[in-house]
Amino acid sequence: MAPDTPGRQTQETLSNLLQETRRFDPPADLAAQANVKADAYEEAAADRLKFWEQAAERLDWAERWHTVLEWNPPFAKWFLGGKLNVAYNCVDRHVEAGKGDKVAYYWEGEPEGHSRVITYADLQREVNKTANALLELGVRKGDRVAIYLPMIPELPISMLACARIGAIHSVVFGGFSASALEGRIKDADAKIVITADGGFRRGKPNALKPTVDEALANCPGVERVVVVKRTGEDVPFGEKDIWWHDLVDRQSDKHEAEPHDAEDPLYILYTSGTTGKPKGILHTTGGYLTQVAWTHWAVFDLKPETDIYWCTADIGWVTGHSYIVYGPLANGATSVIYEGTPDTPHRGRFWEIVQKYKVTICYTAPTAIRTFMKWGDDIPAKFDMSSLRVLGSVGEPINPEAYVWYREHIGGNRCPVVDTWWQTETGAIMITPLPGVTSAKPGAAMRPLPGIVADVVDDTGQSVPNGGGGFLVIKEPWPSMLRTIWGDDQRYIDTYWSRFPGMYFPGDGAKKDEDGDLWLLGRVDDVMLVSGHNISTTEVESALVSHPKVAEAAVVGATDPVTGQAIVAFVILRGDAGEGPELAKDLRDHVAKTLGPIAKPRQILVVPELPKTRSGKIMRRLLRDVAENRSLGDVTTLTDSSVMDLIKQKLPTAK
Numbered sequence: 001m002a003p004d005t006p007g008r009q010t011q012e013t014l015s016n017l018l019q020e021t022r023r024f025d026p027p028a029d030l031a032a033q034a035n036v037k038a039d040a041y042e043e044a045a046a047d048r049l050k051f052w053e054q055a056a057e058r059l060d061w062a063e064r065w066h067t068v069l070e071w072n073p074p075f076a077k078w079f080l081g082g083k084l085n086v087a088y089n090c091v092d093r094h095v096e097a098g099k100g101d102k103v104a105y106y107w108e109g110e111p112e113g114h115s116r117v118i119t120y121a122d123l124q125r126e127v128n129k130t131a132n133a134l135l136e137l138g139v140r141k142g143d144r145v146a147i148y149l150p151m152i153p154e155l156p157i158s159m160l161a162c163a164r165i166g167a168i169h170s171v172v173f174g175g176f177s178a179s180a181l182e183g184r185i186k187d188a189d190a191k192i193v194i195t196a197d198g199g200f201r202r203g204k205p206n207a208l209k210p211t212v213d214e215a216l217a218n219c220p221g222v223e224r225v226v227v228v229k230r231t232g233e234d235v236p237f238g239e240k241d242i243w244w245h246d247l248v249d250r251q252s253d254k255h256e257a258e259p260h261d262a263e264d265p266l267y268i269l270y271t272s273g274t275t276g277k278p279k280g281i282l283h284t285t286g287g288y289l290t291q292v293a294w295t296h297w298a299v300f301d302l303k304p305e306t307d308i309y310w311c312t313a314d315i316g317w318v319t320g321h322s323y324i325v326y327g328p329l330a331n332g333a334t335s336v337i338y339e340g341t342p343d344t345p346h347r348g349r350f351w352e353i354v355q356k357y358k359v360t361i362c363y364t365a366p367t368a369i370r371t372f373m374k375w376g377d378d379i380p381a382k383f384d385m386s387s388l389r390v391l392g393s394v395g396e397p398i399n400p401e402a403y404v405w406y407r408e409h410i411g412g413n414r415c416p417v418v419d420t421w422w423q424t425e426t427g428a429i430m431i432t433p434l435p436g437v438t439s440a441k442p443g444a445a446m447r448p449l450p451g452i453v454a455d456v457v458d459d460t461g462q463s464v465p466n467g468g469g470g471f472l473v474i475k476e477p478w479p480s481m482l483r484t485i486w487g488d489d490q491r492y493i494d495t496y497w498s499r500f501p502g503m504y505f506p507g508d509g510a511k512k513d514e515d516g517d518l519w520l521l522g523r524v525d526d527v528m529l530v531s532g533h534n535i536s537t538t539e540v541e542s543a544l545v546s547h548p549k550v551a552e553a554a555v556v557g558a559t560d561p562v563t564g565q566a567i568v569a570f571v572i573l574r575g576d577a578g579e580g581p582e583l584a585k586d587l588r589d590h591v592a593k594t595l596g597p598i599a600k601p602r603q604i605l606v607v608p609e610l611p612k613t614r615s616g617k618i619m620r621r622l623l624r625d626v627a628e629n630r631s632l633g634d635v636t637t638l639t640d641s642s643v644m645d646l647i648k649q650k651l652p653t654a655k
């Protein structure tokens with residue numbers, strides 16, 4: 001199977017095994033005051049383009065568009081003829097509206113006591129100075145700037161400075177290696193790199209600058225490297241290097257933002273590379289900002305005057321781009337940014353931050369939620385989290401048990417949980433409950449947002465009936481869609497638009513339940529074919545996680561002489577659960593009872609950790625290698641490669 005054609009091996013439809021009957025209605029007071037009510041769905045269905053025009057009117061345009069959408073499949077142009085400046089929309093217009101003193105970011109460094117409060121007026125000055133600094137270095141509209149920074153205020157400031165002058169930023173996650181950075185710098189042909197001496201990670205300074213130097217040894221196109229002093233450790237300093245404070249501090253804090261075309265590029269972001277060569281996803285200006293701003297306001301029911309919003313993602317991923325930087329700032333929100341890890345200096349750090357800033361909206365990932373479950377209920381119970389009112393999840397399917405735990409132990413059973421499905425390519429949230437409208441089902445992303453047309457289809461592209469499973473597709477263009485893969489239109493066509501002609505294929509499996517609500521079932525590359533049934537890893541993992549002893553599970557299909565593929569499960573036990581002789585049998589029986597005998601794992605392996613990508617997603621590809629006794633494939637995107645040794649050690653004893 002070619003890496004660019006996900007799902008080729010999966011046949012027909014996906015089995016629909018998991019039954020879930022729990023429902024959580026929106027709290028009445030939230031529903032009554034909600035930004036978006038049920039009629040939005042009908043309005044958008046009646047006139048989708050008009051709906052998106054209204055969303056675009058939430059922004060300040062220097063010139064209005066003449067054409068909402070020009071669609072030459074699969075190439076879209078939104079708000080054609082329109083002109084706007086993203087940085088003006090995210091910063092200046094709030095200052096001009098008298099909100100200069102409003103806090104844009106509460107920045108919380110990892111070492112306790114390192115914190116900064118940045119108002120919109122502060123942000124305006126910093127962005128203007130940085131824009132002037134980039135201009136002094138010769139950066140012009142359309143040039144690419146690579147940004148390799150820890151989670152410090154200079155990261156959003158650099159992004160906004162690029163947006164302001166029309167330079168295209170390419171943020172590379174600060175945990176990536178020199179070769180990953182080199183590949184991304186070269187692919188985008190970046191002429192400037194913005195980095196730092198280092199950042200703080202797990203209580204220690206973590207150097208970044210030496211990694212940049214290693215990457216740049218093979219990147220002659222890079223002219224200058226701007227270095228933020230964060231840790232103060234000694235770093236090598238060469239001819240191309242210039243300290244941020246030497247360059248930026250002396251600039252004027254005035255800069256006139258010129259409007260850019262709605263379709264001018266805003267940024268390139270490489271997908272995390274769980275599969276194949278990273279793809280440079282290209283996002284543009286007007287449509288992107290429209291959809292991130294609208295979804296951030298609608299999906300989290302954002303009340304900019306009173307909410308304190310915290311998205312725990314790293315800005316190096318799309319979640320951080322859209323929901324730490326562009327969406328919240330376009331809406332004039334107050335956000336928290338946290339530099340470090342959830343267990344530094346203690347396992348209650350997240351909840352301490354919620355308590356300290358009185359966070360009202362918290363957006364995090366299933367991988368984090370499962371970790372918190374593993375650490376135990378008593379940790380969040382020590383903190384006052386009564387300020388919270390809406391919770392969000394993104395990144396992987398959320399197991400129903402994890403959803404219910406999050407609702408109960410973090411949300412005090414009063415906060416709606418929105419499970420938001422989207423990806424780097426979609427730019428913004430696509431499928432999700434709405435907190436004031438949807439009667440939510442734990443584990444379901446529920447419905448496409450107003451203005452989004454999605455469906456589940458079978459192998460031949462036919463819509464599956466309610467109760468059926470298959471491939472998720474998006475049937476109409478949307479404003480924040482990727483415009484292409486940077487420098488490779490053909491790969492864009494092949495990867496996303498060839499599997500089902502005329503439809504966008506994200507590479508994910510999904511099912512429609514009896515009510516027509518959508519459940520995302522993970523990437524189709526992970527689907528297992530057992531005795532002629534396509535079984536999703538998500539459903540079996542969720543069944544395992546619903547056992548009281550299991551904190552986290554990953555399942556894969558391993559070649560089997562009888563069934564074609566057999567299910568092999570890797571499980572992490574909850575803090576206080578012992579392994580015991582009967583455990584494997586108990587878990588196999590539990591899955592058979594929950595999903596049916598077809599889904600019963602052949603083998604259960606108790607492991608201390610699971611292999612994860614740097615964005616925290618389970619890497620089943622490597623577990624498949626283990627289950628089939630192969631040597632491991634590419635492990636460079638793993639967070640911690642010693643995890644695989646720990647897992648392999650468990651193998652001989654497991655049956």
Ligand code: ATP
Nearest residue numbers: 271272273274275395396397420421422423424520
């Ligand atoms: P790569 O494309 O490089 O392999 P990636 O797909 O993990 O990496 P992202 O764009 O960050 O990179 O993640 C998007 C994917 O994450 C989706 O396609 C889907 O598989 C999964 N995902 C995100 N949110 C959800 C969700 N709420 N429910 C189920 N799956 C989700």
Ligand code: MG
Nearest residue numbers: 271423424507
């Ligand atoms: Mg992907």
